[in-house]
Amino acid sequence: xxxxxxxxxxxxxxxxxxxxxxxxxxxxxxxxxxxxxxxxxxxxxxxxxxxxxxxxxxxxxxxxxxxxxxxxxxxxxxxxxxxxxxxxxxxxxxxxxxxxxxxxxxxxxxxxxxxxxxxxxxxxxxxxxxxxxxxxxxxxxxxxxxxxxxxxxxxxxxxxxxxxxxxxxxxxxxxxxxxxxxxxxxx
Amino acid sequence: xxxxxxxxxxxxxxxxxxxxxxxxxxxxxxxxxxxxxxxxxxxxxxxxxxxxxxxxxxxxxxxxxxxxxxxxxxxxxxxxxxxxxxxxxxxxxxxxxxxxxxxxxxxxxxxxxxxxxxxxxxxxxxxxxxxxxxxxxxxxxxxxxxxxxxxxxxxxxxxxxxxxxxxxxxxxxxxxxxxxxxxxxxxxxxxxxxxxxxxxxxxxxxxxxxxxxxxxxxxxxxxxxxxxxxxxxxxxxxxxxxxxxxxxxxxxxxxxxxxxxxxxxxxxxxxxxxxxxxxxxxxxxxxxxxxxxxxxxxxxxxxxxxxxxxxxxxxxxxxx
Numbered sequence: 336x337x338x339x340x341x342x343x344x345x346x347x348x349x350x351x352x353x354x355x356x357x358x359x360x361x362x363x364x365x366x367x368x369x370x371x372x373x374x375x376x377x378x379x380x381x382x383x384x385x386x387x388x389x390x391x392x393x394x395x396x397x398x399x400x401x402x403x404x405x406x407x408x409x410x411x412x413x414x415x416x417x418x419x420x421x422x423x424x425x426x427x428x429x430x431x432x433x434x435x436x437x438x439x440x441x442x443x444x445x446x447x448x449x450x451x452x453x454x455x456x457x458x459x460x461x462x463x464x465x466x467x468x469x470x471x472x473x474x475x476x477x478x479x480x481x482x483x484x485x486x487x488x489x490x491x492x493x494x495x496x497x498x499x500x501x502x503x504x505x506x507x508x509x510x511x512x513x514x515x516x517x518x519x520x521x522x
Numbered sequence: 523x524x525x526x527x528x529x530x531x532x533x534x535x536x537x538x539x540x541x542x543x544x545x546x547x548x549x550x551x552x553x554x555x556x557x558x559x560x561x562x563x564x565x566x567x568x569x570x571x572x573x574x575x576x577x578x579x580x581x582x583x584x585x586x587x588x589x590x591x592x593x594x595x596x597x598x599x600x601x602x603x604x605x606x607x608x609x610x611x612x613x614x615x616x617x618x619x620x621x622x623x624x625x626x627x628x629x630x631x632x633x634x635x636x637x638x639x640x641x642x643x644x645x646x647x648x649x650x651x652x653x654x655x656x657x658x659x660x661x662x663x664x665x666x667x668x669x670x671x672x673x674x675x676x677x678x679x680x681x682x683x684x685x686x687x688x689x690x691x692x693x694x695x696x697x698x699x700x701x702x703x704x705x706x707x708x709x710x711x712x713x714x715x716x717x718x719x720x721x722x723x724x725x726x727x728x729x730x731x732x733x734x735x736x737x738x739x740x741x742x743x744x745x746x747x748x749x750x751x752x753x754x755x756x757x758x759x760x761x762x763x764x765x766x767x768x769x770x771x772x773x774x775x776x777x778x779x780x781x782x783x784x785x786x787x788x789x790x791x792x793x794x795x796x797x798x799x800x801x802x803x804x805x806x807x808x809x810x811x812x813x814x815x816x817x818x819x820x821x822x823x824x825x826x827x828x829x830x831x832x833x834x835x836x837x838x839x840x841x842x
Contacts, residue, residue: 355804356704358712358722366733396575396597397641398567404642405581454581461579461594483732490728491753495736520579520593 364490365501367407368481374403380459381475390473395462409455409478410505452507454521467514474509536776537688541818543681546690547617547668548819550659554615556811557627557652561607563808564648565600565634573598582643584636595637603630614659617669624660628653648805651700651812655693662689693815698773701791705769717762719755726802727752748801768794775816788813 377391392402455476459465465472484499578595580587587593607630613623631649639645663681665671708716716722731742731749742749751757768791778784791810798804 355722355726356708356711356716358716358725360715360720361725364725364728364732366729368735369733393572394576396571396578396595398570400567401641401644404644408642458579458581462576483735485728485732487728490732490749493753495732495742521581521583 362487363484364487365482365484368483368500370480373406373480374399377402378406378409378459379477380473381477382470383472383474384470386471390459390463390476395459406478407480408451409476409507410480410503453513453516455507456509456513457517457521461520467517472509475506477504477506479504537691538684539687540683541687541690542683542820543663543667543686545818545820546662546664546681546686547666547672548823549690549814550617550620550664551615551668552814552819553652553655553659553812554611556808556814557611557614558608560652560808560811561611561631561634565604565607565638568597568600568634568637569604571597571600573601578641580640583640584645586632587636587640592636592640595641600634600637603633606630607634617665617667617671620665620669620671621660624656628656628660631656648809651697651809654696655812655815658689658693662686664689690815693812694776695773697812697815698775701769701772705766717759717766719757719759719762721758721762723758723762723765723802724752724755726804727758730801730803745801745803751801765794781817784816788816 375391377389377394379387380390381387392399395402397405456473459473459476460467463471463473480503482501482503484501485495486497489495489497575597577597579593580595583592607627610623610626610630614620614627631653635646635649663685666675666679666681667686708722712722727748731745731752734742734744736742768787772791775784775787778787788810792813795806795810799807
């Protein structure tokens with residue numbers, strides 16, 4: 336246990352605290368707007384034949400909370416990251432030399448498995464049993480949602496009228512360079 | 523030399539005395555009853571899926587799924603695993619093939635947790651404490667008292683005090699340190715500002731109240747009480763200091779001899795978890811079932827057997 340302190344380890348199996356132990360004072364509070372209609376409709380997708388449709392939690396056979404997580408994770412969390420989702424950005428942080436060696440990555444090789452966009456297409460198409468040559472193969476996924484941004488000092492004056500609504504969109508597209516990885520999957 | 527003797531005596535006194543085989547057997551039974559509810563609550567989402575529906579490919583398999591090459595979810599298999607889990611817990615409660623049952627429970631939890639956390643990549647660690655306890659039950663002789671397995675034992679094979687005490691005391695130590703490290707982590711990662719009236723607690727209270735939206739009249743759709751509380755930094759500061767005190771002082775429960783004092787402390791912690799759930803949606807609501815480890819359950823069991831159980835048994839005859 337003392338080693339955990341010295342080496343600054345406080346994750347599994349020692350505690351669950353990282354989620355609730357981190358606090359950085361901020362002036363604004365941003366919350367996602369839970370949109371039941373969007374939850375029901377799901378992701379907007381475009382197929383290879385040009386038609387469009389929706390992918391819902393029922394199509395994927397996953398629970399609504401998991402689907403919601405999948406949906407919101409596609410969208411950038413921060414204004415500074417406009418083109419990539421937070422998970423993707425985090426997953427593609429340059430790995431260290433030992434990490435690259437363990438994963439058997441060549442010097443300039445991209446850590447492909449961490450690419451969230453690729454994962455989304457692989458998960459959707461595989462789950463819906465669509466192969467890349469299929470006309471109903473999904474080639475574009477879209478999601479959007481709104482965040483409400485409040486100023487903390489106004490909230491503490493019980494003033495909830497002054498709210499900035501911040502709409503965020505995500506659009507990811509299939510890339511044929513991913514084809515060689517299709518059978519290997521994400522592992 | 524003298525100090526090492528004192529340490530050794532205190533060590534032996536702490537780990538190897540205080541509980542009988544019967545206490546250990548009863549703890550196994552009651553923790554098993556808690557696990558029936560706890561695991562159902564944890565893995566309930568998997569049971570809401572269509573067992574014959576689509577085979578979902580995981581977006582972020584947990585590390586041991588990656589290691590085992592598990593890439594997709596077979597819904598019917600999860601239903602099967604849940605049924606096996608319930609059967610194994612019942613078997614653990616009865617003490618029938620106890621060690622095997624505990625091992626099966628652990629494997630089922632690993633599988634169902636892996637499935638649940640691989641769907642979208644959000645990993646939850648609510649099973650950590652129960653899993654550590656199951657591991658200690660597995661190593662102990664908990665199946666040799668108050669169990670079907672014990673019926674075949676001779677008197678010489680009965681569980682000794684030291685054999686019954688060390689698993690329970692280790693569980694107690696683990697749980698107390700769990701809370702202790704969490705307060706250390708708060709101070710280390712955020713500093714004392716975490717405990718300020720305008721600190722983490724206030725932020726979570728506000729977030730959880732505004733996230734469901736407001737009506738046209740400016741009232742919160744849900745969690746209005748959280749918002750009200752957020753307006754009182756002094757009160758929050760008081761609660762934050764309480765959190766600091768109870769998490770830091772949790773290991774002291776190991777030194778409290780009085781059952782009433784221990785019960786009061788544990789009830790305080792339970793209220794803390796319930797309040798966190800109601801006000802902040804921090805969902806460790808069912809964790810308090812593990813606090814049974816801080817008590818010798820023999821008197822509780824006797825009371826249930828002699829007072830409470832007859833009440834249930836008398837009902838049919840009254841109805842007749």
